[in-house]
Amino acid sequence: MPKITYIEHNGKEHTIEAAVGQTVMEGAVKHAIPGIDADCGGACACATCHVYVDPAWADKTGKPGGMEQSMLDFANDVEPTSRLSCQIKVTAELDGLVVRMPPSQH
Amino acid sequence: MTQAVERVVIIGAGQAGGEAALRLRAGGFEGAVTVIGEEPLPPYQRPPLSKKYLSGEWDQDRLLLRDREAYAQEKLVLRLGAAATAIDRAAKTVRTDDGQDIAYDALILATGSRARALPVPGADLPGVFRLRTAADVDAIRAWIRPRARLAVIGAGYIGLEAAAVARGLGLEVAVIEAAPRPLSRVTSPEVSAFFLERHTAEGVTFALSAQAAFIAGDHHVESVGLKDGSEVAADLVLVGVGVLPEMGLAQAAGLKTEDGILTDADTRTSDPAIFAIGDCARRPISFYGGRLCRLESVHNAIEGAKLAAAAILKASPPALEAPWFWSDQYDLKLQIAGLFQGYDRLVLRGEPGPQGFAAFYFAGDKLIAVDAVNRPAEFLGAKQLIQRGQTVAFERLQDMSVPMKEIVAQARPLS
Numbered sequence: 001m002p003k004i005t006y007i008e009h010n011g012k013e014h015t016i017e018a019a020v021g022q023t024v025m026e027g028a029v030k031h032a033i034p035g036i037d038a039d040c041g042g043a044c045a046c047a048t049c050h051v052y053v054d055p056a057w058a059d060k061t062g063k064p065g066g067m068e069q070s071m072l073d074f075a076n077d078v079e080p081t082s083r084l085s086c087q088i089k090v091t092a093e094l095d096g097l098v099v100r101m102p103p104s105q106h
Numbered sequence: 107m108t109q110a111v112e113r114v115v116i117i118g119a120g121q122a123g124g125e126a127a128l129r130l131r132a133g134g135f136e137g138a139v140t141v142i143g144e145e146p147l148p149p150y151q152r153p154p155l156s157k158k159y160l161s162g163e164w165d166q167d168r169l170l171l172r173d174r175e176a177y178a179q180e181k182l183v184l185r186l187g188a189a190a191t192a193i194d195r196a197a198k199t200v201r202t203d204d205g206q207d208i209a210y211d212a213l214i215l216a217t218g219s220r221a222r223a224l225p226v227p228g229a230d231l232p233g234v235f236r237l238r239t240a241a242d243v244d245a246i247r248a249w250i251r252p253r254a255r256l257a258v259i260g261a262g263y264i265g266l267e268a269a270a271v272a273r274g275l276g277l278e279v280a281v282i283e284a285a286p287r288p289l290s291r292v293t294s295p296e297v298s299a300f301f302l303e304r305h306t307a308e309g310v311t312f313a314l315s316a317q318a319a320f321i322a323g324d325h326h327v328e329s330v331g332l333k334d335g336s337e338v339a340a341d342l343v344l345v346g347v348g349v350l351p352e353m354g355l356a357q358a359a360g361l362k363t364e365d366g367i368l369t370d371a372d373t374r375t376s377d378p379a380i381f382a383i384g385d386c387a388r389r390p391i392s393f394y395g396g397r398l399c400r401l402e403s404v405h406n407a408i409e410g411a412k413l414a415a416a417a418i419l420k421a422s423p424p425a426l427e428a429p430w431f432w433s434d435q436y437d438l439k440l441q442i443a444g445l446f447q448g449y450d451r452l453v454l455r456g457e458p459g460p461q462g463f464a465a466f467y468f469a470g471d472k473l474i475a476v477d478a479v480n481r482p483a484e485f486l487g488a489k490q491l492i493q494r495g496q497t498v499a500f501e502r503l504q505d506m507s508v509p510m511k512e513i514v515a516q517a518r519p520l521s
Contacts, residue, residue: 031176033181043157074487
């Protein structure tokens with residue numbers, strides 16, 4: 001299973017194995033990794049699963065879709081590689097992915 | 107509570123109960139946490155039940171809020187398939203159905219709600235379902251086959267989401283609603299009309315201002331009889347006529363209740379050692395002048411969990427959010443912020459249509475709610491305005507050439 005590393009805003013790293021077909025958000029939440037709230041459970045309804053994709057991986061994860069971009073417009077501390085992690089599907093290609101958490105989700 | 111809290115018992119292992127347990131640990135609580143849940147599953151998400159779980163897109167594991175192991179890792183005790191039968195407030199114990207008494211220093215009631223029953227003959231026939239738990243949906247799915255005829259009684263979110271999923275699975279769908287319009291309790295006539303039109307275009311038929319009088323069938327449901335004498339043929343029936351707060355334990359224990367277990371803004375009940383959160387509880391909502399609200403939503407479950415955990419840990423309370431909700435039907439994502447009850451003006455941004463629009467609700471010049479269809483910026487923008495106590499001019503919202511972000515940036519405080 002592809003490995004994903006989540007780095008909390010305080011620098012604490014968590015590496016987990018995520019199932020292909022899950023989302024990057026689900027990988028974090030199901031392992032109770034702090035820093036991603038994902039209140040709506042992945043319905044793209046709340047914008048509380050914001051992450052910064054490591055720039056080395058930004059091409060592989062791609063750009064936000066229209067709905068996602070509209071939600072990111074209202075998130076705090078947005079950066080060029082900001083994504084909602086519920087909209088990034090885990091694939092074999094993403095093995096080794098690194099994402100960082102923003103200071104807060106609300 | 108003057109003494110230190112060492113043992114927390116949580117009754118209810120839904121999203122509110124599960125979240126409260128995790129928040130206690132995240133907040134540094136090192137004592138014992140026992141979560142008692144009647145369903146066999148660990149805490150799971152209910153919103154997908156009438157959406158991706160009903161459609162078969164998600165399996166059961168995907169519903170789970172955390173992996174099963176996550177609770178043991180956090181040293182949280184889940185007692186699943188177990189029911190609490192009584193609370194002894196003097197002894198501070200919870201009795202379970204196997205006769206055990208579990209002691210608590212703080213007790214959190216997260217007992218949720220139950221589907222309102224339809225009081226008509228035949229409502230217990232095989233083939234008549236409600237949609238509240240994963241097991242309910244498993245039972246419905248066993249009956250689903252293309253061209254089966256589904257009658258949905260009640261045109262609320264659950265009923266309409268199920269109708270949309272069922273159309274996608276090739277069923278014939280008829281919706282029976284007592285009010286003259288769908289979603290009548292939760293939105294305006296304008297937004298109701300939009301959803302009615304879309305469902306009709308998708309092939310759903312509606313009987314509005316229609317009341318079910320009986321459900322008929324020999325060994326299995328065959329039709330729903332309406333009070334006007336007509337009948338709707340059906341192979342399966344879904345009853346979605348709302349929920350009632352599950353507050354029997356609280357009432358038996360003498361806690362104050364009134365359409366929900368009454369709490370203060372910190373989720374504390376009339377007993378200072380007992381908290382109530384989620385669907386079963388009713389608390390004052392600051393954005394609406396402290397109005398007592400019983401909210402059936404993910405937002406309320408999570409916020410209640412945060413508030414109760416903070417109160418027990420004597421930590422600073424979380425930042426509060428304006429109530430929010432969502433509903434997925436076909437390719438429409440309806441996102442709702444705020445509470446629309448009591449509005450006196452509706453301002454539309456965009457024309458109702460597949461490209462999306464938003465209905466803003468005002469009481470005087472105060473923005474109180476938005477229904478946004480495929481318009482996430484309008485949803486999040488309005489939510490921020492409500493939380494900040496700001497408002498905007500009606501004309502400004504109607505001008506689609508101005509981006510929502512700019513409108514929010516130029517908002518003014520309420521006078």
